[in-house]
Amino acid sequence: MFKKLDKPYFDTREGYNESYVDSLPLLRNIPDYRPPGCENITYPTSNTTVSVVLNYHNEVLSLLLRSIYTILAAIPPHNLCELILVDDASNFTSYPDLERVEPLVSQFTVSVRYFRFETNKGLIYSRVFAAKKARGDTLLVLDSHVEMKKGFLEPLLQISDRNYRAIAAPVFDFFETFRMVHDDYDGHGLGYDAYLNWVWVIKYFTGTVPWQIPGILGGAFLMTKRRLEEIDYFGKGLVGWGGENIELSLKNLMCGGEIWGVPCSRCLHFAASRNPEIHGDRVHASKTSNVVTVAKSYLDDHQFEEFLKGRPGYPYADERAVAENKKLLQDLKCDRDWEWIREHLMDPVIESFSSKTHIAVGLMFGEQCIKVEGDDVFKLHPCDSSQPFVNQLRLTKRFELRWGKQRCFDIGGTPTRLSLCHHLEGHQKFHYSILTEQLSNKAQDTCLTFKPEDATLAFKKCTRNSPNQKLRFKTVFLPDLIP
Structure with missing residues (x-):
């Protein structure tokens, strides 16, 4: 047929x-x-x-x-x-x-x-x-x-x-x-x-x-x-x-x-085995500009500024549509906002703006920031204050060590590597101590350690007062959650 x-x-x-x-x-x-x-x-x-x-x-x-x-x-x-x-x-x-x-x-x-x-x-x-x-x-x-x-x-x-x-x-x-x-x-x-x-x-x-x-x-x-x-x-x-x-x-x-x-x-x-952004003979119709228009229409000014930090180089919003959408919200007397949706309908572990779901952001060794290459290599790079949270190593309220949008470090394999965040703690649960300046996984008694021989970092056995295990976070939102 x-x-x-x-x-x-x-x-x-x-x-x-x-x-x-x-x-x-x-x-x-x-x-x-x-x-x-x-x-x-x-x-x-x-x-x-x-x-x-x-x-x-x-x-x-x-x-x-x-x-x-x-x-x-x-x-x-x-x-x-x-x-x-x-x-x-x-x-x-x-x-x-x-x-x-x-x-x-x-x-x-x-x-x-x-x-x-x-x-x-x-x-x-x-x-x-x-x-x-x-x-x-x-x-x-x-x-x-x-x-x-x-x-x-x-x-x-x-x-x-x-x-x-x-x-x-x-x-x-x-x-x-x-x-x-x-x-x-x-x-x-x-x-x-x-x-x-x-x-x-x-x-x-x-x-x-x-x-x-x-x-x-x-x-x-x-x-x-x-x-x-x-x-x-x-x-x-x-x-x-x-x-x-x-x-x-x-x-x-x-x-x-x-x-x-x-x-x-x-x-x-x-x-389909691929995303429909380019569908058949169609030219890619920018989903990115669409989402920027939606964000500017329905987020407040501060939230939109935070949103843009995660969208470097993205196109501008359709300002006429933004104005019409905001007017509609006023005309309909809509009394809920993004924070209401986040508080009432979203799981608290989902990353939101500012410090809502983070304990600390921007893991550093010395004066350089630790970044991830591939799925399992920690390297040092100059810190960039313009980087959004999603491009920084961060400790969440679930004590996950996150990188990217939905990936967490998992100590269960060799080497420790990124995998999908499962929110079940265990091999994805990490601790940071302000007192010892160590980032550790209690399950295996290992700490993130700088390796001078190749200027990378890996999880090694925790050693008290080791200078190569002394790390700090660039920004700490909730110091009471860090022992």
Whole structure:
């Protein structure tokens, strides 16, 4: 049914294993990834109507059609108002099969509205365009390479029916088609760090009860048309792809809304082997400038200054959009801010501005700062006061020795090396003493030690009064936490 392309060409094109995804039936019995107990929950019948939005550019035909077919099979007919397809200027020379989508879906009994742009508008424009066209009570926005089972919609509608200001997000189950790897992204503990990067705090969450979260991933969410109109949709001043999910989340929360992660609603997402910043024939539409516009719109002046320290050389914000966004917050009398979101919805270990989650920042030996090269080499470099926290060695309130956005030093291997922060202490727990000036790991009685022979540092057995183990932090925020 589908054309075949060799893997090397396809991998550079869209990042999926085309032979594999083409081999799958359009309707199949996918695994049930829900937590135990979800199958026993009965949800009240909802008469809320849903407009489903799928926007795409040069999508793999089998993935797109599978998304459409599973939506039609999973959503109760009395809830499904319409399916809105937005073709964002797909290249029919390279993707001729996409011309078959419109005649194929025209055979369905459900209302299918098909729009095609002749020039590429980008994901954000396409979604807002579709949202304004939608006729349903609620809008279900989905990526165009997903699958779901029956029972997907009902837990989401329960959230939005209870509060029209609530955004309901299913749990994403990612499936990478070359390595055949499955992973779930339940969003528990998910938040933004000081630079509006996603941070995933690893927690072991089980249960069927929805939980409040600080943001959506953007690939699958449901919210009411009324709320979208009330907050003037999303994406003002944003181009292409990226940052729109952060903006929608912040704006909705700051203006009295809620965001819920719903564990009994699952969405299987076919994950590409690369990031969609360059998607098909599109030129990279700078996600970075989008996030700067979002930050300047929704952070206060001090927070925005801190944000920029982590974005060296980033482009300027869209000042017109910033002014319009700030005016909207005033007009809607939005009384929450970033600090409210951080305090009420984000795990306390997620790095925030200034000293919120740090004991000390900027580890030094002598007059030079210690930096990391690769995953395991400590070297000395001249200190740079303009460097953001993310580019400095820092001790957190969880006594992690952090470097970068989500990486912590782990003493469990040889040599000690960076790995994903797991927040479970143990091999990632370090201590600094102002009295002895040593940075140590108690589990192995080792201290970070300067090695004169190659001017690097490594963890060696702690030795009292060793001059090569005397370190200090450039800035200490919470001296009471350092013995």
